[in-house]
Amino acid sequence: xxxxxxxxELRARCTALxxxxxxxxxDVALLQQTTxxxxxxxxxxxxxxxxxxxxxxxxxxxxxxxxxxxESPWQVxxxxxxxxxxxxxxxxxxxxRRIGLEGDVLPLQLYRQMERMFPEAALExxxxxxxxxxxxKSPYELQEIRTAGAAWTEMMEETRRLLRPGVSxxxxxxxxxxxxxLHGGQGLMRTRGFNFEYFAPHxxxxxxxxxxxxxxxxxxxxxxxxxxxxxxxxxxxxxxxxILCDYAVAVRGYxxxxxxxxxxxxxxxELQYAAELAGEILAExxxxxRPGTEVGALFRMAQERAERHGLGQxxxxxxxxxxxxxxxGIGLELDELPVLTARAPGVLQTGMxxxxxxxxxxxxxxxxxxxxxxxxxxxxxxxxxxxFDRGPIVLPPEGLR
Numbered sequence: 545x546x547x548x549x550x551x552x553e554l555r556a557r558c559t560a561l562x563x564x565x566x567x568x569x570x571d572v573a574l575l576q577q578t579t580x581x582x583x584x585x586x587x588x589x590x591x592x593x594x595x596x597x598x599x600x601x602x603x604x605x606x607x608x609x610x611x612x613x614x615e616s617p618w619q620v621x622x623x624x625x626x627x628x629x630x631x632x633x634x635x636x637x638x639x640x641r642r643i644g645l646e647g648d649v650l651p652l653q654l655y656r657q658m659e660r661m662f663p664e665a666a667l668e669x670x671x672x673x674x675x676x677x678x679x680x681k682s683p684y685e686l687q688e689i690r691t692a693g694a695a696w697t698e699m700m701e702e703t704r705r706l707l708r709p710g711v712s713x714x715x716x717x718x719x720x721x722x723x724x725x726l727h728g729g730q731g732l733m734r735t736r737g738f739n740f741e742y743f744a745p746h747x748x749x750x751x752x753x754x755x756x757x758x759x760x761x762x763x764x765x766x767x768x769x770x771x772x773x774x775x776x777x778x779x780x781x782x783x784x785x786x787i788l789c790d791y792a793v794a795v796r797g798y799x800x801x802x803x804x805x806x807x808x809x810x811x812x813x814e815l816q817y818a819a820e821l822a823g824e825i826l827a828e829x830x831x832x833x834r835p836g837t838e839v840g841a842l843f844r845m846a847q848e849r850a851e852r853h854g855l856g857q858x859x860x861x862x863x864x865x866x867x868x869x870x871x872x873g874i875g876l877e878l879d880e881l882p883v884l885t886a887r888a889p890g891v892l893q894t895g896m897x898x899x900x901x902x903x904x905x906x907x908x909x910x911x912x913x914x915x916x917x918x919x920x921x922x923x924x925x926x927x928x929x930x931x932f933d934r935g936p937i938v939l940p941p942e943g944l945r
Contacts, residue, residue, distance in 0.1 A: 550586055551617045553684050557677060558584050558601050558618075564673040565644055566597035572633070573644035573670045576654065579734050579876045580646060580674055582797065587615035591623060594638055602636050604629060630661050644670025649736060679873055679881040680895040685798065686919050686927075689875070689897055691728065692800035693917060693929040695793045698727040699745065700804055700932040703789050707781065707806055708943025713749040714768060714778035720745045720791070728795040735878045742792060742878055743767070743775040750785035752777040753910040756865040760879070762903045763788060763861075763911045783809035783941040786819070786910040788903070792878055799874045801899040802930035803915035809941040811912070818855055818904040819912035819936040825849050825902040826914050826934070829870070833898070833918050833926035839888040843870040846902055847886070858904040871900040874917060896920045897929070912936065 561584065565573055575581055575593040584601065585593045589612040591605040604623040605612045613620045621632055633640055640662055645655065647669030658667055681689065702723040706716050721744050725731055733742045740760055748765040757764020757774040766777040781787065790803040805819050825846045832842060847870075850859035860867050869888075873880035874897050882888060882896065892898075898920070903913025914934050918926035 549684060553682060554584060554586050554617060556682070558595050560677055561595050561673060562597040562599070564677070565595065565670065568644070568668070568670070568673070570642045570644040570668060570670060571639040572596040573674075574629075574658075575646060575674070577646050577649050579736070583678055583876060585616045585618055587612050589615070592629060593618075594633065594636070596638055602638070604632055626657065627661060640665050642666045642668060644668050644673070646671045646674065648675070649738075675881050678875055680893055681875060681897050681919070682895065685875065686895070686897070688796055688798040689800055689917070689919070689929055692793055692795040692798050693931065695724055695727045695729050695795050696791055696800040696802055696930050697932055699724045699729075699791050699793060700789065700802075703747075703804075703806070704937065704939065705944055707787060707808060707939055709783055709808060709941070710780050712778050712780050713747040713752075713776040713787070716781070717745050717747040717776045720747070720789075724791070724793045729793045730795060730797070733792055733794055733799070733878055734876060737879050740879055741774075743772055746774070746788070746790040747776045748788040748790070748911060749776070749779065749781050750787075750910045751908050752779060753786065753788050754862065754905045754907050756861065760867065761790075762867050762901065762913070763790065763905060781808065783807075784811070786811060786815055786912045786936075788911045788913060790915065792874075797876050799876070799878050800917050800930055801874050801878065801915065802917055802932070803901055803903070803913055804932060804934070805912045805914065805936040806939060807936060808939050808943060810938070811936065812909070815906065815909060815912050816936065818858065818906070819914075821850070821853055821855060822902040822904060822913045823934050823936075826900055826916065829900050829902075830916075830918065830926060830928075833892065833900075833920055835892055835894045835920060835922065837892045839882045839884055839890055839892060840886050842900075843868075843884050843886045843888070846870045850902075850904075855904055858906060860903060860905075862905040862907055865905075870902065871898050871915075873897060874899050892920050894920055894922050
């Protein structure tokens, strides 16, 4: 591994995880999920990363041994068949009395396989320790997310240039996605949640933007087809209707996430009021984004303000389709900890990065809102990582020329 800064990052992460495993009386964690392997080993190649207390990790590699050795600083041991794992662990001097697994994402089939391979071992869930570590970003990671934030800003600038009547929301989505790729976006967006998929940039114009989707967010859009079930709907944009642009972009693995509301011409009074309220809620929450702030209090603050202004039933969705969170952590995945729900445990910590997204949905009209990504700092307000006019952004009815 040539990147010495990343090498030190990986060492610090594995040391911290090993310490947490020891406190939980676990002999070893066997990590299989792609993002976790990258976070702790610097590679996504096939295999098992073994992290244990008070020793260096070992990567038991099923495919791409040479590449894994180049990308990761840890010892790489070839593994032709997963059934050989107990023997190679023993040869490496690793105990397997109590084994930690990624219980939140490991499929049942793979869990059963682990049971068969280690019939005498206690298989425990180590995902809480893994996710807690990943929730707090180092200065190295924060710089990577700033880079993603710059790509996000470029995508919003391109959106402002592209929006005009007659162009479909789907075409805007495709062109903005291409622009993001040309400015460093990697295309692939990783998530952790089951069935949680992110389909390209969401450009949600008019009534289809208020259609609920399986996507775990306040908006989703009708999408191009039920097999996708989210995103733009390939209808020509018209003046006067809200255009909600919700973009996440990943650069060098790390995610920035933000949303802006545009309109060609003018919004109706009702939608303008809601869009301005979303900005006020974001500003109020931003002031509270400090170490020690109770996570659940942030959602309650936003919900109460929406209700005081008569828009509670439209906040973060509509009616029974509302989601019960205000924001979420981001990093190597789009859905990291903390999740800002009313009863979320814990407090904000220095180094956490959260996307705050107050939005309002009006069936038959569309959706409006705003979202920014923030890094929690020791002192002063949180750092804004997605920089663009918060809006609502009003363009001429004919668009920019």
